[in-house]
Amino acid sequence: MTVLASIRDLTVTYRRDGTEVAALKNISLDIAAGERLAIIGESGSGKSTLALAIAGLLPAPSRIDVWIEWPGLGRVPLGGRDIGFVFQDPSASLDPVMPIGQQIAEVARTHLGLTWPQAYAKAKNLLERVRLPDPDSALLAFPHQLSGGQKQRVAIAAAIAAGPKLLIADEATSALDTIVQAEIVTLIRRLVAEDGMTLLFISHDIALAAELAERIAVFRHGQLVELGATARIVDAPAQPYTRALLDAHIGLDAEPLLNRSGLAT
Amino acid sequence: MSLLTVSNLTKRYPRGGKSIAAVDDVSFHIDPGETLALAGPSGSGKSTIARLVLRLIEPDAGRIEFEDNDFLALSGASLRARRARLQTVFQDPLAAFNPRATVARVLDDPLRIHGIASRSERPRRIAALLERVGLAAELASRAIHEISGGQRQRVAIARAIATKPSLIVLDEAVSALDVSVRGQILHLLLDLQRQERIAYLFISHDLGVVRAVAHRVILLDAGRIAESGDARAVIDAPRSAIGKALLAAAPRLHRTRP
Ligand SMILES: Nc1ncnc2c1ncn2[C@@H]1O[C@H](COP(=O)(O)OP(=O)(O)OP(=O)(O)O)[C@@H](O)[C@H]1O
Ligand SMILES: Nc1ncnc2c1ncn2[C@@H]1O[C@H](COP(=O)(O)OP(=O)(O)OP(=O)(O)O)[C@@H](O)[C@H]1O
Ligand SMILES: [Mg+2]
Ligand SMILES: [Mg+2]
Numbered sequence: 001m002t003v004l005a006s007i008r009d010l011t012v013t014y015r016r017d018g019t020e021v022a023a024l025k026n027i028s029l030d031i032a033a034g035e036r037l038a039i040i041g042e043s044g045s046g047k048s049t050l051a052l053a054i055a056g057l058l059p060a061p062s063r064i065d066v067w068i069e070w071p072g073l074g075r076v077p078l079g080g081r082d083i084g085f086v087f088q089d090p091s092a093s094l095d096p097v098m099p100i101g102q103q104i105a106e107v108a109r110t111h112l113g114l115t116w117p118q119a120y121a122k123a124k125n126l127l128e129r130v131r132l133p134d135p136d137s138a139l140l141a142f143p144h145q146l147s148g149g150q151k152q153r154v155a156i157a158a159a160i161a162a163g164p165k166l167l168i169a170d171e172a173t174s175a176l177d178t179i180v181q182a183e184i185v186t187l188i189r190r191l192v193a194e195d196g197m198t199l200l201f202i203s204h205d206i207a208l209a210a211e212l213a214e215r216i217a218v219f220r221h222g223q224l225v226e227l228g229a230t231a232r233i234v235d236a237p238a239q240p241y242t243r244a245l246l247d248a249h250i251g252l253d254a255e256p257l258l259n260r261s262g263l264a265t
Numbered sequence: 266m267s268l269l270t271v272s273n274l275t276k277r278y279p280r281g282g283k284s285i286a287a288v289d290d291v292s293f294h295i296d297p298g299e300t301l302a303l304a305g306p307s308g309s310g311k312s313t314i315a316r317l318v319l320r321l322i323e324p325d326a327g328r329i330e331f332e333d334n335d336f337l338a339l340s341g342a343s344l345r346a347r348r349a350r351l352q353t354v355f356q357d358p359l360a361a362f363n364p365r366a367t368v369a370r371v372l373d374d375p376l377r378i379h380g381i382a383s384r385s386e387r388p389r390r391i392a393a394l395l396e397r398v399g400l401a402a403e404l405a406s407r408a409i410h411e412i413s414g415g416q417r418q419r420v421a422i423a424r425a426i427a428t429k430p431s432l433i434v435l436d437e438a439v440s441a442l443d444v445s446v447r448g449q450i451l452h453l454l455l456d457l458q459r460q461e462r463i464a465y466l467f468i469s470h471d472l473g474v475v476r477a478v479a480h481r482v483i484l485l486d487a488g489r490i491a492e493s494g495d496a497r498a499v500i501d502a503p504r505s506a507i508g509k510a511l512l513a514a515a516p517r518l519h520r521t522r523p
Binding site: 041042043044147148149174175176177178179180181182183204205206207208210211234235244245246248249250251252254255256257258 | 300305306307308413414415440441442443444445446447448451452455470471472473474476477478479480497500501510511512514515516517518519520521
């Protein structure tokens, strides 16, 4: 196993209105090259902070004590080129007043040193790869003319435009219906396999994380609770917190919460 | 007698020179104390129906009867009075409230606006509402941005029940919450329903949650009702193409030793 990124004793503290929030405490974790790793855990547990720290995108007034090595890369990663980032809200990463073809071409031009015509050809190819219908006219479309699922495909196309080693998806499918969500998950899985990318998939949907990832890391209160192969985490969680998370999942076969006698007839 | 009766509701929006029906000839009813879920793919018209029922937008055709009133004909004071009985909880209360307002202020507004309690009585009412949704009274003095997402959603529910509504519209109200907090909020909603006979119009794209909390479900597709019925029956064995597709795509957690 080649280690892409080796994280040792990562501690992140945010500063806000004079107070300090310890968002991550002494996290140590190796990300294997080519693996699909999911991060799950309750809201505020530090999942996004971990992603931002790895991508070097933490906001300025934060203190970061970190030791991340990139043996799988051999150098310090460059955001946008070596690491692609997809957020929950695609509108957050797309410029509303720029045609989407130009946005994707821009990434390819900046990081791959392509000419504009080459970059546009690459953008069209990427829109085909993410299976956007009618890529020629989509190149000229603005974000508001696309549906939520289509926008997320464009955001993924932009994230992988420079051929990153690591793709980070932070709640990238949470706002989508199950059909579009399944399409996006299939798309991510295919792209990661085709390009040999490593995937960091952040979600609070345990069922979705388990379907996609080979390993799952569970976070709580800024700490890594446990990390293991997906089947082991799901079937034999070592920590009570992981078990509680699994039990709180409301699946399609869950016992209804509804007491039917509660309905006035 | 049903609480809400929606008949032949239609809402059209212009789109590229043409007009598309976001909601197309939709009819349904909700009984007192009942949860009716709306599910369906993105863009199928769920939020548009919620906005029509709340009268945030006007339909192009159709009728809405609420508590035996022609709801679309109401205006002025009679609309305001009826609105107190029909509340909503948004997906993101941080966007809906002024983040610098205190929790007490957010709960004081409906009590004052609807003349539910006198100025001297209101602090006691606010404390009672907080207790009702399982929040400590000390939280009253905190700003909205100083409490957690789950606490904020409880405040939003406290605000919604302040005016003693008979119907609450919940548009993806629990979708952004993590699983443990979401479970607590769902239990709270069901307790309130049992005790105060509140009905819910419950919109969610999580079919597991719909199946667990709703009595009946309507599956929408492109603005029309594709299928409706008992929530468990429909989700366990959908008959419509869209119902089958939504279910087939839903992620499943396979646990050999639950
Ligand atoms: N820019 C910031 N300034 C101050 N505190 C922050 C900032 N961003 C996050 N925090 C705090 O750091 C902690 C971890 O937040 P983070 O966003 O990493 O959690 P998360 O696991 O991604 O949660 P969610 O599931 O809600 O997205 C929380 O207590 C949060 O309030
Ligand atoms: N203000 C508006 N102007 C134009 N079109 C609109 C407007 N609001 C909604 N629509 C369109 O009406 C249709 C239904 O939208 P609606 O928001 O009701 O869907 P939804 O079922 O709530 O979807 P989601 O699951 O994504 O929230 C969509 O095609 C949408 O683009
Ligand atoms: Mg996050
Ligand atoms: Mg909606």
